[in-house]
Amino acid sequence: MRNIAFIISYDGTDFHGFQRQREDFTVQQAIEDALFKITGEEINVHGCGRTDAGVHALNYLLSFKTNSTIPAERFPMAVNSVISDGVYVKKAWEADDEFHGRFSVTRKTYVYRINNGEFNPFLRNYTWHYKYPLDAEKMQQAAKALVGTHDFNCFMASGGQVESTVRTMFNADVTRNGDIVEVSLTADGFLYNMVRIITGTLVYVGGGKADVGDIKKIIDSKDRTKAGITAPPQGLFMKSVEFDDGKGSGN
Amino acid sequence: MRNIAFIISYDGTDFHGFQRQREDFTVQQAIEDALFKITGEEINVHGCGRTDAGVHALNYLLSFKTNSTIPAERFPMAVNSVISDGVYVKKAWEADDEFHGRFSVTRKTYVYRINNGEFNPFLRNYTWHYKYPLDAEKMQQAAKALVGTHDFNCFMASGGQVESTVRTMFNADVTRNGDIVEVSLTADGFLYNMVRIITGTLVYVGGGKADVGDIKKIIDSKDRTKAGITAPPQGLFMKSVEFDDGKGSGN
Numbered sequence: 176m177r178n179i180a181f182i183i184s185y186d187g188t189d190f191h192g193f194q195r196q197r198e199d200f201t202v203q204q205a206i207e208d209a210l211f212k213i214t215g216e217e218i219n220v221h222g223c224g225r226t227d228a229g230v231h232a233l234n235y236l237l238s239f240k241t242n243s244t245i246p247a248e249r250f251p252m253a254v255n256s257v258i259s260d261g262v263y264v265k266k267a268w269e270a271d272d273e274f275h276g277r278f279s280v281t282r283k284t285y286v287y288r289i290n291n292g293e294f295n296p297f298l299r300n301y302t303w304h305y306k307y308p309l310d311a312e313k314m315q316q317a318a319k320a321l322v323g324t325h326d327f328n329c330f331m332a333s334g335g336q337v338e339s340t341v342r343t344m345f346n347a348d349v350t351r352n353g354d355i356v357e358v359s360l361t362a363d364g365f366l367y368n369m370v371r372i373i374t375g376t377l378v379y380v381g382g383g384k385a386d387v388g389d390i391k392k393i394i395d396s397k398d399r400t401k402a403g404i405t406a407p408p409q410g411l412f413m414k415s416v417e418f419d420d421g422k423g424s425g426n
Numbered sequence: 427m428r429n430i431a432f433i434i435s436y437d438g439t440d441f442h443g444f445q446r447q448r449e450d451f452t453v454q455q456a457i458e459d460a461l462f463k464i465t466g467e468e469i470n471v472h473g474c475g476r477t478d479a480g481v482h483a484l485n486y487l488l489s490f491k492t493n494s495t496i497p498a499e500r501f502p503m504a505v506n507s508v509i510s511d512g513v514y515v516k517k518a519w520e521a522d523d524e525f526h527g528r529f530s531v532t533r534k535t536y537v538y539r540i541n542n543g544e545f546n547p548f549l550r551n552y553t554w555h556y557k558y559p560l561d562a563e564k565m566q567q568a569a570k571a572l573v574g575t576h577d578f579n580c581f582m583a584s585g586g587q588v589e590s591t592v593r594t595m596f597n598a599d600v601t602r603n604g605d606i607v608e609v610s611l612t613a614d615g616f617l618y619n620m621v622r623i624i625t626g627t628l629v630y631v632g633g634g635k636a637d638v639g640d641i642k643k644i645i646d647s648k649d650r651t652k653a654g655i656t657a658p659p660q661g662l663f664m665k666s667v668e669f670d671d672g673k674g675s676g677n
Contacts, residue, residue, distance in 0.1 A: 184546070184547055184548075185547055186547040186548050186550070231548070255545070260545075260547060260550050261547050261550070262547060263545055263546070263547045265544075293516075294506070294511075294514055295435070295514070296435055296436055296437040296511060296512050296513060296514045297435075297437050297482070297552070299437070299511050299512070301548070
């Protein structure tokens, strides 16, 4: 069988997350329904990660096996013409047999957007509205403690099932652009709700409820109850993925 | 009775337009339901214009009479705490008795946004995706013929009921910022679907289906069938209103 890879973007507002569910409409189901319409095959796609309801993706990787003879470069237009307009296939290519939307990923970058100004109905589904003042420079200093290889157990929501809670964080930055404060994290993998809990913790620092030095203590505690709240889903975007496609890595 | 004025913004995606309807949920109903909750009064608000389903507002003026003793400056927080988060009251003030959300308006500015690049799910409810190349400079030249006092009958959709189709256009500009082409129009009033039909006509010019000089001929024809298509609602934003509040004008 052929092995096809997609990069897609989606507005998570109207979906119950990526992963297929019995009752609710998800991005995976939208993609698989569209692939059924154009290939006649019941295809199971492998996404690069679960995302919760309301979470968005700017560049999300998935792969699937098919017997269809549709040229890879024709897939985007074919899928886009039949799928919900909240999902968009940006790119498709023929991948090596071993390539897998989840297991071939080497790094992921998530961004979390906070509206730190007046409420704005146009941003309500794409930011967390946090109206108290945030010191983004302090948040940036605090974020530096995340970089490196750590046991991030303190930033995992219950319900996450993993063999190890050790991950390597390559980049952690907080920037402000007007009212928008953006947390950007790149790691070899993320635990369940990790970006949202880190954001909730950095907001404690930015709002003066915690100190820059507290992040290291929280990590060392390995205790979820020491970390901050879980920021709401609608501010979270999967921004990009890097992967090894057997021909060198790409993104 | 007191006379209160509001400036509100709303994301029109989830509303069937501004004006109250028997069956469908509208912005007017959202506002009136919220005012009932906080004042106990069945209030009828006077909006500065109808907007169709899917059309947005950045600064929309309305006024209403009330016996409530709530200070004007407290209304935004009170309404915002009970209303759908697609609507936001930005400002409220005590207006003169004669002030009226519709009749006191002297000028309105609408903008229409076109995504002239690749489809983007995050822009789908806030732009018209027009994928063929548009020459925004030609559109800008063509728009200049709109400025002045004209019979704009050619740009009115059937269903508009007005005594006169003469309006004065103060400004008409087309600008490009990356993939986004924006049409901005300021007039003393607009006919039904006027901005959307003007946009559809300017797109003919930008795409080479009509010449810059055709706009004057279309206006002179007073014939709707000579003008372009009606651009879809989701690219349209009421941007601002100017009004005479008896104390000089404001916006």
